[in-house]
Amino acid sequence: PHILLINGPNLNLLGTREPHIYGHTTLTDVESQARAQATSLGATLSTFQSNHEGAIIDRIHAAAGHGPLNPTKKEEEEPKASMIIINPGALTHTSVGLRDALLGTGTPFVEVHVSNVHGREEFRRHSYLSDKAVAVVCGMGVFGYRAAVEFAVGYLRERGE
Numbered sequence: 001p002h003i004l005l006i007n008g009p010n011l012n013l014l015g016t017r018e019p020h021i022y023g024h025t026t027l028t029d030v031e032s033q034a035r036a037q038a039t040s041l042g043a044t045l046s047t048f049q050s051n052h053e054g055a056i057i058d059r060i061h062a063a064a065g066h067g068p069l070n071p072t073k074k075e076e077e078e079p080k081a082s083m084i085i086i087n088p089g090a091l092t093h094t095s096v097g098l099r100d101a102l103l104g105t106g107t108p109f110v111e112v113h114v115s116n117v118h119g120r121e122e123f124r125r126h127s128y129l130s131d132k133a134v135a136v137v138c139g140m141g142v143f144g145y146r147a148a149v150e151f152a153v154g155y156l157r158e159r160g161e
């Protein structure tokens with residue numbers, strides 16, 4: 001099975017951004033660890049990070065086999081993803097569009113947060129995605145990505161993928 005790992009706004013700063021909250025591991029490390037982990041479990045994993053809501057929505061569409069409307073703007077070839085693991089960053093708390101992209105393509109997804117969003121500001125407690133996620137991980141630091149990858153492969157395998 002193929003898994004797509006998406007990280008939203010500001011997660012390119014992982015490792016240097018508010019390390020008391022998000023730790024010292026960089027996104028590059030998280031992504032290469034996730035790729036290696038997927039390979040060792042017999043799956044494949046590609047990664048995508050963007051600070052732009054629309055770019056993330058386009059990538060979710062592409063991962064479900066829906067190309068961009070403008071055929072001159074060729075996206076890089078993306079294998080269809082059986083599952084998306086997504087840390088939407090701040091879009092978690094704001095984006096109906098992101099929710100609609102995930103629901104519209106029907107790709108099952110796991111929501112990951114590095115920090116415990118329930119122990120911080122009140123506005124971080126609401127997610128536009130959690131009620132539709134297969135699973136939600138938060139507060140485990142970057143270990144949450146590792147947990148999500150192992151869970152995703154097991155989940156897909158149980159369903160014959």
Ligand code: DQA
Pocket residue numbers: 009010011087088089090091092112113114115116117124
């Ligand atoms: C986050 C939590 C969000 O509230 C925040 O906006 C982020 C990161 C996390 O991984 O803990 O950017 O998703």
